[in-house]
Amino acid sequence: MMDFEKMANGGLARIKPYQAGKPIEEVKRELGLDDVIKLASNENPFGMSPKAVEAAVAAVKEGNFYPDSNGYYLKQRLHQKFGYDVKRITLGAGSNELINLLFEAFVNKDVNVVLPEYSFCVYSMDATINGAEVRTVPLSDWKVDLNKVLAAIDSKTRIVAFANPSNPIGTAIPSADMKSFLKKVPESTLVVIDEAYNEFNSGDPTCEDSARWLDAHRNLVVSRTFSKAYGLAGLRVGYMLADPQITSLMDRLRAPFNVNAAAQAAAIAALDDDEFIKKTVENNTKERARYMQFFKEQGVKAIDSKANFVAADFAPHDAQKLASELMKRGVIVRPLLGYQLRDILRISIGTPSQNDRFFKETADLLKTL
Numbered sequence: 001m002m003d004f005e006k007m008a009n010g011g012l013a014r015i016k017p018y019q020a021g022k023p024i025e026e027v028k029r030e031l032g033l034d035d036v037i038k039l040a041s042n043e044n045p046f047g048m049s050p051k052a053v054e055a056a057v058a059a060v061k062e063g064n065f066y067p068d069s070n071g072y073y074l075k076q077r078l079h080q081k082f083g084y085d086v087k088r089i090t091l092g093a094g095s096n097e098l099i100n101l102l103f104e105a106f107v108n109k110d111v112n113v114v115l116p117e118y119s120f121c122v123y124s125m126d127a128t129i130n131g132a133e134v135r136t137v138p139l140s141d142w143k144v145d146l147n148k149v150l151a152a153i154d155s156k157t158r159i160v161a162f163a164n165p166s167n168p169i170g171t172a173i174p175s176a177d178m179k180s181f182l183k184k185v186p187e188s189t190l191v192v193i194d195e196a197y198n199e200f201n202s203g204d205p206t207c208e209d210s211a212r213w214l215d216a217h218r219n220l221v222v223s224r225t226f227s228k229a230y231g232l233a234g235l236r237v238g239y240m241l242a243d244p245q246i247t248s249l250m251d252r253l254r255a256p257f258n259v260n261a262a263a264q265a266a267a268i269a270a271l272d273d274d275e276f277i278k279k280t281v282e283n284n285t286k287e288r289a290r291y292m293q294f295f296k297e298q299g300v301k302a303i304d305s306k307a308n309f310v311a312a313d314f315a316p317h318d319a320q321k322l323a324s325e326l327m328k329r330g331v332i333v334r335p336l337l338g339y340q341l342r343d344i345l346r347i348s349i350g351t352p353s354q355n356d357r358f359f360k361e362t363a364d365l366l367k368t369l
């Protein structure tokens, strides 16, 4: 019998599928519940900006037409708002697609990829699929030690990737440290800074816009998404900023109509809705502090987060078990077993009332254990 696993390219047969958070409807159906909240996928708890909804609905009405293959208006809007050169922008169906394509473009069995421990799982999946060795650099007190990362890089390192702030841990690398790191990395190593959660940290006065460093560092690649602060996770749109030569390669590799018309229209409208972003980020900052206080009161060690979630160490309790108990109580959170972190739960920060519900259910549950 034909063994298709053996026929697959690179290391595809060696990776496990990405484990997505359970959708609310599935949990309702399986557990017979009618009031379920999801604090598991770092989504925007306020939904989409009403302006983005309106723009997406209008675009859907023109759904018989292919979308703009080059995303002209979205790129122009990004240029107007942030000053980014359109020649540096690639649009993707979520930043996940762009990360996949970047690895496909540059990674193969003759190179290695350096990643901090507990990096967003997509990077190691992509490295493995494309046949590369993955070098993992241990964290120090849940933070990236850039000196250790530098020591792991050699002439065969094609990509070093960081999520900043990181997922699933939530800590961030300060801009000053990243800038001095960039000066020391060989030009042949692409430095990917994945800023999916950037908006939740950008209020920090020491946090610079890393896209401003692109002129000085041709090997820098910055990826951003509309899925988190902008609330468009379900529409799938993100962008990558890089050297124009890299952008041109990405444009050749991507599918011609990779970002659908509703997603393009919604992203443009979302960029116009500063109020919505402000409300999202302010809620997150305020509620994140409430999580830290709650965990302190419960004697649970929480990792200081700069993102829209908090990872907390519930040892000696098993996080997987806690997550399934909370699910029975209608609260979906994310255990990090897939990252070999048995005791850690990651909770996405919700609205104040969703967070109240998490606090109540968790406190009640811990009393029974």
Ligand SMILES: Cc1ncc(COP(=O)(O)O)c(C=O)c1O
Pocket (backbone or CB within 6 Å): 041, 042, 093, 094, 095, 096, 097, 120, 163, 166, 167, 194, 196, 224, 225, 226, 227, 233, 236, 237, 238
């Ligand atoms: C660090 C990080 N990068 C990228 C992504 C992908 O996001 P999207 O494809 O929705 O832009 C995620 C999603 O959770 C993430 O956590």
